[in-house]
Amino acid sequence: MNIKLLPRGVVLSGLIAAGLLAAPGAAFAGKADDTLNLAFDRELESLDNYFNTAREGIIVSRLVWDGLLYRNPETFAYEPNLATAWEYVDDTTLDLTLREGVTFHNGEPFDADDVVYTLNWVADPENGVKTQRNVSWIEGAEKLGDFKVRLKMKAPFPAALEYLSGPVVMYPNEYYAEAGPEGMGVKPVGTGPYKVTEVEPGRRFVFELNENYYDGSPKGKPSIGKLVVRTIQDSNTRLAELLSGGLDWIWRVPVDQAERLASRDQFSLVNAASMRIGYIYMDAAGRTGENPFQNKLVRQAVAHAINRQGIVDALLKGESEVVHSACFPTQVGCTQDVTKYEYNPEKAKELMAEAGYADGFTMKFSAYRERPFAEAMISNLNAIGITTEFEYLKYAALRDKIRAGEVPMGFMTWGSYSINDVSAITSNFFKLSSDDYAQDEEVRDLLEKGDTNIDTSVREAAYSAALSKIADEAYWLPLFSYNIWYAFTKDLEFTPTQDEIPRFFTAKWK
Amino acid sequence: MLIYSMKRLGLAVLVSLAVSFISFSLLYLSGDPATAMAGETASSEDIEAIRTLYGFDRPIMVQYADWLARAVTGDLGRSLYFNAPVTEMIAERLPTTMMLGVCAILFAIILAVPLGVIAAMRPNSVVDRFALLLSVIGQAMPSFWFALVLIVILNVNLGWLPTSGSDTWAHFVMPTIVLGYYATPAIMRLTRAGMLDVLSADYIRTARAKGLSPGSVLFKHALRNAIIPVVSLAAVQFGFMLGGSIVVETVFALHGAGLLAWESISRNDLPTVQAVILVFSMIYIVLTFLSDLLNAWLDPRVRVG
Numbered sequence: 001m002n003i004k005l006l007p008r009g010v011v012l013s014g015l016i017a018a019g020l021l022a023a024p025g026a027a028f029a030g031k032a033d034d035t036l037n038l039a040f041d042r043e044l045e046s047l048d049n050y051f052n053t054a055r056e057g058i059i060v061s062r063l064v065w066d067g068l069l070y071r072n073p074e075t076f077a078y079e080p081n082l083a084t085a086w087e088y089v090d091d092t093t094l095d096l097t098l099r100e101g102v103t104f105h106n107g108e109p110f111d112a113d114d115v116v117y118t119l120n121w122v123a124d125p126e127n128g129v130k131t132q133r134n135v136s137w138i139e140g141a142e143k144l145g146d147f148k149v150r151l152k153m154k155a156p157f158p159a160a161l162e163y164l165s166g167p168v169v170m171y172p173n174e175y176y177a178e179a180g181p182e183g184m185g186v187k188p189v190g191t192g193p194y195k196v197t198e199v200e201p202g203r204r205f206v207f208e209l210n211e212n213y214y215d216g217s218p219k220g221k222p223s224i225g226k227l228v229v230r231t232i233q234d235s236n237t238r239l240a241e242l243l244s245g246g247l248d249w250i251w252r253v254p255v256d257q258a259e260r261l262a263s264r265d266q267f268s269l270v271n272a273a274s275m276r277i278g279y280i281y282m283d284a285a286g287r288t289g290e291n292p293f294q295n296k297l298v299r300q301a302v303a304h305a306i307n308r309q310g311i312v313d314a315l316l317k318g319e320s321e322v323v324h325s326a327c328f329p330t331q332v333g334c335t336q337d338v339t340k341y342e343y344n345p346e347k348a349k350e351l352m353a354e355a356g357y358a359d360g361f362t363m364k365f366s367a368y369r370e371r372p373f374a375e376a377m378i379s380n381l382n383a384i385g386i387t388t389e390f391e392y393l394k395y396a397a398l399r400d401k402i403r404a405g406e407v408p409m410g411f412m413t414w415g416s417y418s419i420n421d422v423s424a425i426t427s428n429f430f431k432l433s434s435d436d437y438a439q440d441e442e443v444r445d446l447l448e449k450g451d452t453n454i455d456t457s458v459r460e461a462a463y464s465a466a467l468s469k470i471a472d473e474a475y476w477l478p479l480f481s482y483n484i485w486y487a488f489t490k491d492l493e494f495t496p497t498q499d500e501i502p503r504f505f506t507a508k509w510k
Numbered sequence: 511m512l513i514y515s516m517k518r519l520g521l522a523v524l525v526s527l528a529v530s531f532i533s534f535s536l537l538y539l540s541g542d543p544a545t546a547m548a549g550e551t552a553s554s555e556d557i558e559a560i561r562t563l564y565g566f567d568r569p570i571m572v573q574y575a576d577w578l579a580r581a582v583t584g585d586l587g588r589s590l591y592f593n594a595p596v597t598e599m600i601a602e603r604l605p606t607t608m609m610l611g612v613c614a615i616l617f618a619i620i621l622a623v624p625l626g627v628i629a630a631m632r633p634n635s636v637v638d639r640f641a642l643l644l645s646v647i648g649q650a651m652p653s654f655w656f657a658l659v660l661i662v663i664l665n666v667n668l669g670w671l672p673t674s675g676s677d678t679w680a681h682f683v684m685p686t687i688v689l690g691y692y693a694t695p696a697i698m699r700l701t702r703a704g705m706l707d708v709l710s711a712d713y714i715r716t717a718r719a720k721g722l723s724p725g726s727v728l729f730k731h732a733l734r735n736a737i738i739p740v741v742s743l744a745a746v747q748f749g750f751m752l753g754g755s756i757v758v759e760t761v762f763a764l765h766g767a768g769l770l771a772w773e774s775i776s777r778n779d780l781p782t783v784q785a786v787i788l789v790f791s792m793i794y795i796v797l798t799f800l801s802d803l804l805n806a807w808l809d810p811r812v813r814v815g
Contacts, residue, residue, distance in 0.1 A: 045591045203765050232674050232763040240661045240673050396545040434554045
């Protein structure tokens with residue numbers, strides 16, 4: 001088949017533009033029959049919250065289940081959800097009071113047994129929860145009363161509330177004991193604002209409004225009657241479906257398509273930041289062998305060489321901005337008050353000369369997504385005398401090579417799994433793991449202190465010191481935050497959030 | 511004929527083995543399945559645990575032999591991503607792909623054979639030139655692009671046909687045209703060449719001299735002979751249709767085996783990719799084998815040579 005390796009966006013722009021200009025006003029069925037038609041771009045392997053790893057799984061999870069807490073998407077404050085109150089007994093013990101009068105979609109009443117069962121079940125490694133980092137901090141739970149539970153952690157874990165308000169959702173004990181992950185994967189049961197009524201695995205899911213959804217939930221009462229989610233991989237096909245009325249809502253719209261769509265004023269177009277940031281790392285620790293990046297001046301030269309604002313303005317656009325610190329700005333503990341490197345190729349060249357590389361050097365440079373961004377960076381690097389041998393790989397392959405200590409320099413990205421805490425990013429990369437190309441013990445100690453102390457001010461001071469050292473040493477060059485374009489019918493009222501989790505339970509018809 | 515058949519069969523088995531081994535090793539080189547399975551946020555310890563659990567740490571030849579031994583008994587393993595038996599998944603999705611493949615090859619034959627015949631009757635005429643143009647475009651145009659052109663015209667602008675999914679017959683119209691068009695040029699060129707050859711043969715002149723009607727000469731005498739190689743080509747093209755469905759299924763969001771292959775590749779779901787490649791190449795090998803036999807049966811010169 002002719003799968004030409006052409007930049008498809010470029011080839012198709014003209015074509016889609018032609019379609020856009022000529023398209024007649026399509027009739028939308030969504031509002032008329034109270035059904036919101038959506039598309040995901042990949043198949044979910046399972047609807048069971050603990051057995052899928054894709055972003056789409058998080059979206060479904062928020063619809064079908066509730067956590068003990070809820071993170072307000074705007075203020076990032078933790079609000080009561082299935083738990084109405086919580087209190088630290090000591091550094092590793094958390095007591096929670098549960099909400100009364102809540103029922104699961106199958107009629108099973110919610111109480112302490114469900115919480116104890118769920119927490120103990122997911123904490124047991126034998127059960128093979130796929131997203132281990134979401135649950136591996138839990139030691140277990142015990143029942144203190146019908147609506148009171150005690151949660152034990154393996155070690156002090158300040159991000160506990162963050163996880164309890166997100167990925168750790170509550171299952172009905174009786175149903176799950178019988179159905180297990182396989183049953184839950186095709187017939188999910190939760191307490192959430194939507195219940196699942198039809199599942200064709202990988203193809204189509206139908207969600208219907210839970211009319212018994214409890215009063216006082218921080219998520220609010222759902223409004224739209226039915227959500228139909230289909231899987232459509234190709235972004236051009238999704239766009240065509242939106243144009244012809246087959247879909248009411250799409251996201252991850254490429255920027256060129258978004259701009260054209262916006263110009264014709266038939267759909268609402270909204271851009272929102274996501275928690276993902278891009279960064280360049282350099283082999284300061286010499287894991288790949290003797291190399292120029294072991295010299296701090298060379299790393300700083302690279303930091304001055306990359307025109308981050310230029311890439312944001314020309315390629316990312318939208319809500320994206322340059323980031324200076326090795327984390328996403330809203331994350332707890334993430335300070336932007338660190339050494340900043342402005343775009344200054346002349347200064348970069350001086351630093352290169354000072355480091356003894358006036359004539360430059362040749363270096364392997366690897367990336368796995370957004371080739372045009374990588375190419376812009378390559379031309380910036382070339383301008384200060386660094387000749388690159390570019391290597392573009394699939395994510396799994398590149399990550400393996402990185403972990404094996406074989407890639408001296410790379411353009412990578414990290415989405416923090418929407419966890420609004422520095423421990424989900426900086427601690428992942430600077431605690432001497434196989435992902436760590438700095439191998440700085442001082443940074444490790446600071447991060448460890450932040451990760452295991454529940455006093456917020458102590459945490460913030462420790463993280464701030466760690467992030468400052470990372471910036472001073474230019475171990476990483478943080479690049480920019482990503483953004484996402486959402487396009488939907490004008491009949492729909494929908495507000496995207498910064499954590500990249502579309503909340504359809506807050507959407508309404510106008 | 512028996513010796514010839516056995517020879518072809520032996521060759522088919524060897525080809526199957528070679529295909530399975532090459533696909534197995536290539537996939538192994540393209541990335542570590544353990545990393546893909548564990549997801550972006552997994553630690554190196556998680557990945558190491560998965561690697562040991564699933565046996566990815568064993569030598570590749572051992573893994574291949576193990577896989578082959580089970581494949582022979584019909585057990586193609588479990589999908590790493592869906593945690594379901596691969597055989598079941600393919601069985602569920604193959605009908606969509608086969609349906610698309612059959613429609614596409616029929617579309618190609620119905621379009622290409624008459625065009626080829628007409629082009630041969632009037633070589634270098636306007637019709638012939640037009641047929642040539644059509645086949646050049648068909649050969650050169652990337653199918654994902656053609657698919658989008660059709661979507662823009664037939665769905666977005668005219669609203670006649672649905673774009674994505676496989677719920678009704680209407681969902682298959684655009685995919686059939688896109689996929690079938692890709693097979694059209696080869697069939698048409700071969701029909702034209704065969705017809706030109708045959709039309710200049712002595713027995714056609716004889717038939718004409720006997721005073722047979724032009725239609726009878728064309729269809730009863732000429733086309734019957736010219737079509738023989740086309741039949742075997744169509745069988746091979748049908749195999750191409752199955753492989754080509756990967757792109758078409760992705761664009762039109764058809765829930766078939768091609769889409770499964772495409773998605774599984776990006777997920778490093780090795781057992782699934784291996785199984786789909788195996789099934790597709792088996793179908794291809796069987797089709798080639800059958801067309802060889804058909805050719806030999808229709809044309810004795812083949813089995814002697």
